[in-house]
Amino acid sequence: MRTNPFYVSLAVGFFAVACNTAEDQSQVMLYPESFPDATQGDTLHGEFIADPYRWLEDDLNPKTREWIIAQNEVTNDFLSKIPFRDAIKERLTEVWNYERISAPTKRGDYYYFSKNDGLQNQSVLYRNKEGQEPEVFLDPNTFSEDGTTSLSGMSFSKDGSLCAYSISVGGSDWTKVIILDAESKTQIGDTLKDVKFSGLSWKGNEGIFYSSYDKPDGSELSAKTDQHKLYFHKIDTPQQEDELIFGGAATPRRYISGYVTEDQQFLIISAQNTTTGNELYFMDLTKVKPEIVTVIDNFDNTHSVVHTHRGRLFIRTNFNAPNYRLVVAESATPQPETWVDFIPETDMPLSVGTGGGRFFASYLKDATTQVIQYNDRGQQETEIKLPGIGTASGFGAKNDEFELYYTFTNYINPPTIYKYDIRSGTSELYRRPDVQFDPEAFDSYQVFYTSKDGTKVPMIITHKKGLNKNGSNPTMLYGYGGFNVSLTPSFSTSLIGWLERGGVYAVANLRGGGEYGKTWHDGGRLTNKQNVFDDFIAAAEFLIDEKYCTSKTLGISGGSNGGLLVGACMTQRPDLFAVALPAVGVLDMLRYHTFTAGAGWAYDYGTANDSPEMLHYLLGYSPYHNLRPTNYPATMVTTGDHDDRVVPAHSYKFAARLQEVHTGTTPALIRIETKAGHGAGKPTAMVIQEQADKWAFALFNMGIKK
Numbered sequence: 137m138r139t140n141p142f143y144v145s146l147a148v149g150f151f152a153v154a155c156n157t158a159e160d161q162s163q164v165m166l167y168p169e170s171f172p173d174a175t176q177g178d179t180l181h182g183e184f185i186a187d188p189y190r191w192l193e194d195d196l197n198p199k200t201r202e203w204i205i206a207q208n209e210v211t212n213d214f215l216s217k218i219p220f221r222d223a224i225k226e227r228l229t230e231v232w233n234y235e236r237i238s239a240p241t242k243r244g245d246y247y248y249f250s251k252n253d254g255l256q257n258q259s260v261l262y263r264n265k266e267g268q269e270p271e272v273f274l275d276p277n278t279f280s281e282d283g284t285t286s287l288s289g290m291s292f293s294k295d296g297s298l299c300a301y302s303i304s305v306g307g308s309d310w311t312k313v314i315i316l317d318a319e320s321k322t323q324i325g326d327t328l329k330d331v332k333f334s335g336l337s338w339k340g341n342e343g344i345f346y347s348s349y350d351k352p353d354g355s356e357l358s359a360k361t362d363q364h365k366l367y368f369h370k371i372d373t374p375q376q377e378d379e380l381i382f383g384g385a386a387t388p389r390r391y392i393s394g395y396v397t398e399d400q401q402f403l404i405i406s407a408q409n410t411t412t413g414n415e416l417y418f419m420d421l422t423k424v425k426p427e428i429v430t431v432i433d434n435f436d437n438t439h440s441v442v443h444t445h446r447g448r449l450f451i452r453t454n455f456n457a458p459n460y461r462l463v464v465a466e467s468a469t470p471q472p473e474t475w476v477d478f479i480p481e482t483d484m485p486l487s488v489g490t491g492g493g494r495f496f497a498s499y500l501k502d503a504t505t506q507v508i509q510y511n512d513r514g515q516q517e518t519e520i521k522l523p524g525i526g527t528a529s530g531f532g533a534k535n536d537e538f539e540l541y542y543t544f545t546n547y548i549n550p551p552t553i554y555k556y557d558i559r560s561g562t563s564e565l566y567r568r569p570d571v572q573f574d575p576e577a578f579d580s581y582q583v584f585y586t587s588k589d590g591t592k593v594p595m596i597i598t599h600k601k602g603l604n605k606n607g608s609n610p611t612m613l614y615g616y617g618g619f620n621v622s623l624t625p626s627f628s629t630s631l632i633g634w635l636e637r638g639g640v641y642a643v644a645n646l647r648g649g650g651e652y653g654k655t656w657h658d659g660g661r662l663t664n665k666q667n668v669f670d671d672f673i674a675a676a677e678f679l680i681d682e683k684y685c686t687s688k689t690l691g692i693s694g695g696s697n698g699g700l701l702v703g704a705c706m707t708q709r710p711d712l713f714a715v716a717l718p719a720v721g722v723l724d725m726l727r728y729h730t731f732t733a734g735a736g737w738a739y740d741y742g743t744a745n746d747s748p749e750m751l752h753y754l755l756g757y758s759p760y761h762n763l764r765p766t767n768y769p770a771t772m773v774t775t776g777d778h779d780d781r782v783v784p785a786h787s788y789k790f791a792a793r794l795q796e797v798h799t800g801t802t803p804a805l806i807r808i809e810t811k812a813g814h815g816a817g818k819p820t821a822m823v824i825q826e827q828a829d830k831w832a833f834a835l836f837n838m839g840i841k842k
Contacts, residue, residue, distance in 0.1 A: 165214065165803060168206035170792035178726065181748040185726060185755070192788040193727075195777070196355050200788070204777060204808050207791070211772070211805040218832045220842050225828035228633045229255065231572050232824055239530060239541030239553045239566070244296020244318065248273065257283025257819030261290075273321065279303055286817025291336035291344065292318065294400060298371070300336045300344050306778040307813020309333060309732075310356060313346060315371055325372040333364065333733070337395040337403075339421060343370040345381065345394045345403065357780040361733050364392040366405060382407065382417070382428065389415075390736045396421065397444040398535055402467070404441045410739035411619055412657075413438055418449070420467065431470045443490045445512075445535075450478060450495075452488050457481035458654035462488050462495065478514045485622070485653045491533025491540050492558035496520075498531060502582065502594050503624050503651045507531060509561060518561040523552070525582075527624040533558070541566060546625035547598040547641070548575040573632050577601060580625070585678040588670040591647070591659075595675055596625060597684070599640040610639045610838045611685035613676055617646030617668035618697035618740050620657045630827035637835065640684050644675040646701075648740070661740040663753050669704045676705075676712050689838045691715030691769075693830070695815065696782055697722060697740075703759025703790060706769055713769040715834045718759075720775050720814055723786040725758035726751075731783045760786070763793045767800030770837035774826065776812030784808065802837060 172188035179185075194200055215221055233254035240247040245265055252259040258276035279285035288311050289302040299318045302311040313328035313336065334347040347366050352359035365383035369375065382405050383392045389407040396403055405417040405428065413435035419426040431449070432439055442462070443450040449465045455472055462479035465471075479486065484499040484506070494517070495510040505528040507520040522528050526546030533540035538558045545551040550573070555566040580598040587593050603609065612634060616623055623643055634641055645651045648660025648668045660668040676692070679685055692713050694701045699721020706716040722728050722737070726744040729735040735743075744751045755761055771794060775787035791806035798804045807829060812818055818826075 165210065167210060167795045167804070168203060170203065170795065172792070172796065178744075180726070180744050180751050183748075183751070185761070187724075187727070187789075189789040189792045192792060193358065193731075193783075193785040194355075195358050195783075195785070203788070204810075207806050208808055211807045214803055214805060215807075215829050215832065218836045220835070220840075221828060221832035224633050224637075224831050225824060227636070228630060228824050228828055231632045232629050232820065234569055234571050236569060237553075237567055239543065242534075242537070243292040243299075246296065246318075252820070255820055257821060258286055258817075261287070274301065276303070280305075282811070283819030283821065284811040284817075286819075288817060289334070289336055291338060293338040293341050294398075295341065298324070298338065298341055300338070302331060302334070302336065304813070304817050306811040307776055307815070307817050308357065308778045309780050309813065313344075315344070326375065328369060328375050332361065333391060333393075335393055335395055339368070339396055339403070340400060341371075343368055343373075345369075345396065347383075347392050347394065357778060358731050358783045358785065360730060360735070362390060362735065363388045364390055366392045366394045381405070381419075390733060397441070399444055401447070402441075402444055402449075406440065408736070409435060410736050412739045416441070416451075418467070418470070429467075429470065431465070432472070442488045443495070450488075450490075451475070452486070454654055459484060460486040460653070462486070462497070479510060485650055489531035491531070491535070492538045493535060494558055496531035498528070500622055500624070500651055503596075503622060503645045504582075505529075505624065509558075520556070520561065521563065523554070524549070525625075527626055531556075545627045547580045547596060547627060547631070547643075548578045550627045550629075571629070578635060579603070583678075585674060587647075587667070587674040589667070591667075591671070593644060593646065593671050593675065594651070595642055595644040595678070597640065597642045597679075598631075598635065599684075600635065600638060603640070603684075605683040607680070607683045607686045608689060609685050610634075610637070610689050610691070610835055610840055611642065611679055612639060612691045612693055612834060613642045613644065613672070613679065614693050614698070615644045615646050615668075615672050615675070615701050616694060616696075616698040617648035617660050617671065617701055619648070619737075620650035620654075621697075622650040630823070630831075633827060633831045637831075637840070639831075639835075640679075642675065642679060642684075644672060646671040646675075648697075662742050663750075665741070665753075666757060668701060669708060669757065672701055672705050673709055673712065676709075687712050688714050691717065691834045691838065693717040693719065695719035695721070699723065699782070699787075700725075700759065704757045704762075706771065707759050707762040707764075708757070710766055710768045715837050716769045716771045717830055717834065718771070718773050718787070718790070720779055720782050720784075721759070721773070721786055721790070722782050723758075723790040724760040725754040726761065728782075728786070731785070732780050734782075760790045760793060763790070763797050765797045765799050768794065768798050768802065768804065770802035770833070771804050772830070772833045773806040774809070774830070775806070776809040776814065778811060778813045781814035803833075805833075 176190040177186040236252045238250040240249040246263040248263045250259040261274040262270040263273045264270040276287040288304040299316045302313045311331045315324045331348045337345045349361040366381045367378040369378045391408040394405045403419040407415040416432040416439045437455040439453040447467045461481040463475040464478045487498045489496040497508045499506045509517045528544045530542035543551045550569045550571045552568045553566040554563045699718040702718040703723045729743045742750045773787045773791045775784040794804045
């Protein structure tokens with residue numbers, strides 16, 4: 137444990153620690169003193185739980201800002217001494233510099249698509265009429281000088297004449313909404329402010345439905361937001377006159393969304409208190425005085441309306457179907473007892489898209505995509521032949537369109553766009569990106585390993601062809617394991633910087649995710665959460681046993697709930713890993729529900745207030761609370777000071793405590809991006825630098841010298 141800190145400045149204290157690196161085992165690091173206060177904490181179920189770094193939760197405190205600056209100075213100083221850091225950044229900049237164009241979407245008379253020339257901080261939205269040259273419709277690079285203000289959402293009216301778009305400043309979930317006349321690109325009315333967790337959906341050309349919270353007391357980046365509200369904004373009217381449709385004191389819910397169906401008949405309303413399970417309502421907008429009709433009045437299952445036709449609702453649901461099914465309900469009698477299966481449940485999780493009068497059933501087969509096309513009577517027409525094993529997305533179009541564009545990718549193939557003819561069931565290549573990367577030089581394949589309790593878990597491993605499995609390969613193990621989220625194969629330009637240097641990249645499909653439906657999700661939540669960590673630890677042991685690496689060349693990484701995963705595993709098995717990279721992590725499991733909308737995560741985690749048993753279960757793995765005097769892996773915590781999804785206080789407190797108790801000689805750093813949030817909307821330059829720093833830190837602390 138650190139003792140006798142000495143001070144090198146009046147504002148912030150520092151203490152010294154020997155740092156064992158591949159280059160200089162005598163290097164001395166100076167960490168900022170974080171001033172623990174053992175009297176701070178909470179009494180829960182009669183038990184006092186200390187929280188000595190509670191003061192770092194106050195993002196409005198100038199001392200917190202001083203601490204951030206001091207920590208970044210220490211981290212930047214360490215990273216600047218890694219001899220190959222700049223080379224990694226240069227290579228990432230080189231491979232990032234290729235034209236990236238999205239699939240086109242038709243709105244009105246125009247086809248819209250986004251394009252990034254390569255190193256632009258934000259992609260630009262273009263449009264063109266058929267046969268004409270594209271023009272810039274919206275350039276987010278003009279929103280701010282440093283590229284940290286981003287486009288976060290967009291919606292066109294059905295005829296394409298009006299456009300509503302939202303912008304995020306510094307990565308925050310709080311956004312502003314602007315409405316344009318699409319033809320002239322001129323703004324209509326005032327800017328809508330303080331919008332959060334919201335889609336934008338048009339009712340004809342009259343106005344938009346959107347969702348938000350009242351601004352909280354205290355910091356908008358960390359204070360609790362609890363009552364979501366669905367509003368209707370009539371264009372060219374003041375925001376204060378917007379009509380409350382659902383939510384607020386009358387129907388308090390934590391998350392509420394509303395969207396108008398393609399036929400403009402229904403407003404579909406989904407209401408949730410947690411991230412899983414929702415009530416379902418609709419309003420028939422063709423009626424003079426539409427009323428809210430209840431379809432589902434509980435939160436026991438998850439349901440969404442994917443299509444409507446002639447008064448019928450097509451609902452994807454896991455009610456009596458853990459892997460989901462598609463049912464049909466008549467709007468006159470929409471309750472579950474009247475539902476009729478349209479696409480029955482199978483042994484694979486189902487998601488559904490629509491277009492051209494067809495339904496596209498996208499299944500997860502061992503975490504990879506399989507797509508089957510059905511006609512409007514629920515009869516199978518064809519299985520869509522995909523280019524390989526990987527992830528295909530984008531199977532959606534308007535009901536009167538007969539072509540769509542889908543994207544296929546995996547860990548070694550960049551996202552490639554295909555044009556699909558709905559009537560003939562045939563695909564043709566539309567656009568393949570020109571990346572300076574040769575997929576043929578790499579292998580990517582799936583293995584299955586056995587977890588602690590005997591469960592078989594899939595994992596995809598990617599590396600250079602001809603890998604020598606001698607235990608010396610730098611290996612990065614990535615995972616998530618929560619919230620029904622499925623990790624499917626996808627290409628990342630940043631991964632090139634790892635693979636080309638001989639790195640092995642492994643992604644484990646842990647319990648808690650959605651890869652095998654509700655049963656897989658339930659197997660990794662509440663008092664089953666330890667299964668997720670056991671699955672991840674077993675993946676690490678598999679990689680070592682199969683001689684991909686040793687514990688001296690193995691790193692672990694993950695973000696958000698994956699940051700929790702990394703934090704829990706490095707505190708439970710610090711001997712197993714050389715490097716840990718917890719990003720924007722949920723690291724204080726006793727207080728996560730007190731910040732912003734964190735209380736909605738209780739379906740997966742439970743809360744310390746629930747019962748003494750739940751308190752002690754959370755205490756058993758909460759990364760912040762399980763740090764103790766021992767030798768930890770080389771750790772670089774990463775977060776953003778504008779993250780109002782998983783507030784950076786989690787990372788601040790964890791890093792402060794890690795620096796206090798770490799008895800080893802490896803670095804314990806925190807890298808805090810300023811004017812950045814949970815991840816979305818980061819400018820390209822910021823992303824490249826962060827990825828270069830992560831790879832450099834990992835390789836350096838695995839003993840790689842160049």
